[in-house]
Amino acid sequence: MSVVTDPARPAVVEAPGKPPARRRGSFGFNTVSPREKVVRYVLLAFVLLITIGPFLWQLSTSLKGSGEDIYTRIPRLLPAQPTFDHYKEVTDTIPVWDYARNSLVVAVLVVGGNVIGASLAGFAISRLQFRGRKIVLGLFLATLVLPGEVTIISQYVTVREFGLANTLFGVALPGMIGALNVLLMYNAFRALPLEVDQAAIVDGANAWQRFVYVGLPSVRGTISVIAIFAFIGAWDDFLWPLIVLTDPNKYTLTVGLQYLSGTFSNNPRLIAAGTMIAFIPIVIVFATLQRFFFKGVEEGAVKG
Amino acid sequence: MRYHRWFTPWVLVIPALAWLLVFNLWPSINTVILSFTNARPIGGGHFVGLKNFEALLHDEQLRWALLNSVIYMVVCLPFLTVLPLLLAVLVEKKLPGITFFRTAFYTPVVASAVVVALIWQWILDDRGLVNGMAEKLGFISGPLPFLSDQWLLLLSAISLTIWKGLGYYMIIYLAALGNVGRELHEAAAVDGAGPFRRFVHITIPGVRGTMILISILISVSALRVFSELFILSGGKGGPGGRDNSVVMLIQQYSQGFEGNLGYASALSIVLFFVTVVPMLVLARLNRRGAEA
Numbered sequence: 001m002s003v004v005t006d007p008a009r010p011a012v013v014e015a016p017g018k019p020p021a022r023r024r025g026s027f028g029f030n031t032v033s034p035r036e037k038v039v040r041y042v043l044l045a046f047v048l049l050i051t052i053g054p055f056l057w058q059l060s061t062s063l064k065g066s067g068e069d070i071y072t073r074i075p076r077l078l079p080a081q082p083t084f085d086h087y088k089e090v091t092d093t094i095p096v097w098d099y100a101r102n103s104l105v106v107a108v109l110v111v112g113g114n115v116i117g118a119s120l121a122g123f124a125i126s127r128l129q130f131r132g133r134k135i136v137l138g139l140f141l142a143t144l145v146l147p148g149e150v151t152i153i154s155q156y157v158t159v160r161e162f163g164l165a166n167t168l169f170g171v172a173l174p175g176m177i178g179a180l181n182v183l184l185m186y187n188a189f190r191a192l193p194l195e196v197d198q199a200a201i202v203d204g205a206n207a208w209q210r211f212v213y214v215g216l217p218s219v220r221g222t223i224s225v226i227a228i229f230a231f232i233g234a235w236d237d238f239l240w241p242l243i244v245l246t247d248p249n250k251y252t253l254t255v256g257l258q259y260l261s262g263t264f265s266n267n268p269r270l271i272a273a274g275t276m277i278a279f280i281p282i283v284i285v286f287a288t289l290q291r292f293f294f295k296g297v298e299e300g301a302v303k304g
Numbered sequence: 305m306r307y308h309r310w311f312t313p314w315v316l317v318i319p320a321l322a323w324l325l326v327f328n329l330w331p332s333i334n335t336v337i338l339s340f341t342n343a344r345p346i347g348g349g350h351f352v353g354l355k356n357f358e359a360l361l362h363d364e365q366l367r368w369a370l371l372n373s374v375i376y377m378v379v380c381l382p383f384l385t386v387l388p389l390l391l392a393v394l395v396e397k398k399l400p401g402i403t404f405f406r407t408a409f410y411t412p413v414v415a416s417a418v419v420v421a422l423i424w425q426w427i428l429d430d431r432g433l434v435n436g437m438a439e440k441l442g443f444i445s446g447p448l449p450f451l452s453d454q455w456l457l458l459l460s461a462i463s464l465t466i467w468k469g470l471g472y473y474m475i476i477y478l479a480a481l482g483n484v485g486r487e488l489h490e491a492a493a494v495d496g497a498g499p500f501r502r503f504v505h506i507t508i509p510g511v512r513g514t515m516i517l518i519s520i521l522i523s524v525s526a527l528r529v530f531s532e533l534f535i536l537s538g539g540k541g542g543p544g545g546r547d548n549s550v551v552m553l554i555q556q557y558s559q560g561f562e563g564n565l566g567y568a569s570a571l572s573i574v575l576f577f578v579t580v581v582p583m584l585v586l587a588r589l590n591r592r593g594a595e596a
Contacts, residue, residue: 032397043394044405051409051471057433058423071431121320130313136321143328145583149528149551150576151331153558153568154338158331160347177323207308211316236416238531239551243558254418258535261422265538268426275422279415286414290407297479 055279062086062272070268086273094263096277098249099256103235103278106172106252110234111227113176118226119219121177122185123211127197137186143179149239156243168250171241175234181226188222189215225296228289235282253278338569345563356570366571368546369553372533373578376462376549377526383466384522385515388473393507395474396481406478410471417468421535424464425451428536457542461532468532469525473518477511484510516590523582527575530555550575 032040056077064070065081090096124130125137155174156165164170192215200210216223238254245251251259257274264270286293339356343349360366395406412420427433428450435447450460488506497505508515530551533541541548541556548556550571557568 032399037399040394040397040399047391047394048405048408050467051412054420054423054427055411055415057427061426071436075433075437117319117323120316124313124316128308128313128316130310133313136317139321139324139329143324145580146328146332147524147528147575147579149530149554150572150579151328151335153554153565153572154331154334155327156345156558157334157338157343157565158326174323174327177320179320179324179328182320201307207312207316232414236414236418238416238418238534239555243555246559254416257416257418257422258539261425261535262538268429271422272426275419279419282414282416283411286410287407290403290410294403294406297475 058272058279059276061268062276064269066269086269087277090260090264090270090273090277094256094260094274095249096253096256096260096274099251099253100277100281102168102250103252103254105168106241107231107234109169109172110175111230113172114178114181114230115223115227117177118181118185119216119223120211121182122187123189123215125182126186126189127192127210127215128207140179140182140186144183152240152243155240159244165244166246166250167244168252171244171252172234174240175230175237178230181230184222184226185219188219192218221292221296224289224292228286228293231285232282335569335572338566339573341566341569343565343569344561345559345565346561349566352566356567359567360570360574365541365545365548365553366550366574369548369550370574370578372458372547372549373527373529375458376465376529377523377582379459379462380466380469380522380526381519384469384473385519387466388470388518389477389507389511389515391470391474392477392481393503396478406475409474412468413471415468417531418535420468421464421532424460425536428460451536451538452543454543454546457537457547458533461529461536461547464532464536465526465529469522473522476518477514480511480514481507513590516586520583520586523586524579527579527582550578 057075060077060079061070063082063084063086064079065083066085068079068081125133125140159165159170159173162170162173164173196214197210200214205213236254237252238258241252241255242258245255248256248259257278260274261271264274340351340353341349342352342355391409395402395409429435430447430449430451434450435444438444439447448456450456484507488510489502492502492506528551529549533547533549534552534555537547541552554568554571554575557564557571
């Protein structure tokens with residue numbers, strides 16, 4: 001993607017001999033007064049405390065030693081006797097690693113299915129002329145008004161009839177090509193000018209080559225947003241695996257955590273350790289990929 | 305003139321279309337069919353006519369669930385339409401380190417509802433952080449039963465939903481703010497409008513469409529709530545099952561030997577109509593607002 005400077009918003013140029021900031025209330029919009037800066041950072045820090053605080057508190061609880069009073073009225077964020085014992089105890093008592101592996105299997109299937117299925121369909125609907133195209137598009141749009149929970153019971157019946165009840169594949173299957181993702185890909189491919197296609201046709205490219213060499217490279221932002229959301233959605237999903245899976249060996253992390261919280265309800269340290277095992281991987285995934293995510297957002301992939 | 309064989313588009317579209325038919329369209333039809341049967345989670349079942357729908361009318365738990373859903377929606381709506389917009393304005397300006405803050409504010413969205421509900425369960429525990437600090441500061445003499453009182457439990461779940469949703473709607477607003485003309489802000493500033501007036505008269509009208517979209521998203525997701533209430537109530541739906549949501553009831557009837565997929569399907573149909581109402585109302589508001 002090339003960098004286009006919006007003429008209405010010229011890029012900030014830090015001129016060395018810049019005149020001092022204009023008087024109060026009428027700052028240039030690319031400069032921030034020192035006072036505004038302080039106010040903004042104070043507010044940012046406050047919101048940070050609210051959003052991240054609970055996670056830090058849980059992390060701290062999970063690391064506090066068994067002899068440490070975790071119920072004290074004066075909260076201590078830093079553990080006095082830091083220990084990883086609770087992580088060991090949780091993983092020894094409950095097959096948390098198996099749950100994590102199950103979640104990963106489901107998430108990988110869902111990501112793969114959506115990236116492939118949605119980009120193929122999105123490309124065909126937006127860039128190829130065919131009879132019934134409008135109807136196909138309409139069908140995908142129509143399903144958006146239907147919350148997934150409404151059909152979850154009959155979806156379970158379908159999966160059961162395929163013989164996939166109580167299997168990880170059954171958990172992954174219905175979500176492997178989401179209608180919303182098809183529409184997002186449709187939107188992304190549509191942004192590409194038709195002339196590009198025509199040029200490729202003149203050069204003798206067939207539909208597949210236009211998809212691989214012309215289409216795909218220009219929608220990488222949207223693909224990464226779909227991949228990230230599909231991964232997070234599958235990893236975090238709770239209701240669907242709870243309905244499909246009955247065998248504790250096949251639990252995904254979220255279902256397993258619920259089971260764990262029932263087992264260890266008297267020891268918050270162990271529950272905290274379990275939640276951290278489920279939480280940390282997704283945070284790492286998101287933190288590493290966040291720049292693709294925010295770039296995709298700017299390209300308009302999230303606008304709904 | 306076409307530059308591909310007639311079947312090429314279909315080859316590309318067929319997988320997605322198959323999924324749509326098998327996992328969206330067929331289940332929607334099948335939900336209606338199932339709702340007239342007494343199908344069991346293990347299989348089998350036969351036609352029972354309108355029996356499930358009659359049972360709905362006398363289901364006290366469903367009445368509570370619907371009331372809870374409406375409360376959930378009414379409380380979530382104002383908070384989640386306004387607070388994320390303020391947050392988006394706060395993180396819009398590209399200050400040093402702003403990416404860190406944006407990512408951090410988004411973290412609760414990325415975390416599973418199960419994870420955050422377990423974290424809140426601990427914070428709201430009788431001996432947890434909130435009760436401990438409130439007692440220490442002398443606001444309360446005994447712990448508040450956040451997780452065992454019918455209304456406090458509902459309120460706790462609502463606050464959790466709001467907290468978890470902030471970052472999600474913030475990002476949608478952030479994308480919309482990018483389209484609000486900066487010249488308007490500059491012109492207003494030159495005319496002497498302060499940040500507050502610019503927010504009310506430029507930012508809010510500029511993101512109006514997004515605001516309607518977000519209100520629809522909030523309403524529908526509030527009516528579909530499951531994980532927060534399920535985990536905070538320990539899977540029991542609160543005292544006497546009065547803190548269930550409609551989806552929690554659907555889940556309860558979906559399994560076990562006493563499960564009844566027919567009744568669960570009838571509940572699903574109720575859920576469908578409940579979620580369609582706010583969509584229609586807000587879409588109508590949108591049209592009227594656009595005409596004005």
